[in-house]
Amino acid sequence: MLSSTNERRTAPQNLDLVFKALGDQTRRDLLARLSEGPAMVTELAKPFDMSLPAVGKHLRVLEKAGLIERSINGRVHQCALNPLPLKKVEDWLEHYQKFWSETLDALSEYFQNDADNENNV
Amino acid sequence: MLSSTNERRTAPQNLDLVFKALGDQTRRDLLARLSEGPAMVTELAKPFDMSLPAVGKHLRVLEKAGLIERSINGRVHQCALNPLPLKKVEDWLEHYQKFWSETLDALSEYFQNDADNENNV
């Protein structure tokens, strides 16, 4: 990890790029695959009903968003998940967390009452 | 629009739509504003150096993603945050959480400088 040679270590982690990268099912599938371990491009492309260049483009989008890192070894490009931009997403989400817990609290209370009524509690 | 008889109750919460909606700074700003309370469209548009129709389009994108809800009252459209799609995002993120905690555990000092340099929102 973090080869000493030539790797760019300042992943952009721009939220625009990250969210846009995540806004595509194919790319989320690629991330899911990479969450099980690194893989080369052809390997990543195999499950998709799509040309290799198309998958290559998706990988580039993920890479520009900082979500994957690529280490080139001969003719093989090994891709690995970089989870840090996802942490940025979570940091962003944090501010909104209270809102949905409020909402869900209200809902669960609602359904709790429902259940209470049906169970004659 | 949104007649009481014919209202679509199942907000899509399609992750593609949600992530795409979030992939724009203007729209994230709008959500941030709405996290402080509901607002009408002109009110929402005021801080932006952008035409009203442009803001209207952004609001529609947020609405289609289920991130805001609109209640029309006379000529005033009141917009309110709907946080539930964000909960879906968090549910999706959950699977990746372990990766960044691993990474941060292993390399926290290494990346601390990066994080300091790039804490843009």
Added chain:
DNA sequence: GATAAGATAAACCATATGGTTTACTATTGC
């Protein structure tokens, strides 16, 4: 009833996105 205000609709434009196919480069292995 006239006019102002809130907001969308429509037409338009430039650029981005997601895919294709063909061509090309570079590496590997016999």
Added chain:
DNA sequence: GCAATAGTAAACCATATGGTTTATCTTATC
């Protein structure tokens, strides 16, 4: 050396996106 493999580059296409301006509709207000 030569053929196969891994992958990108380039050209192309259709559609989406993000903005504009002008027009329109509806609702308030005087």
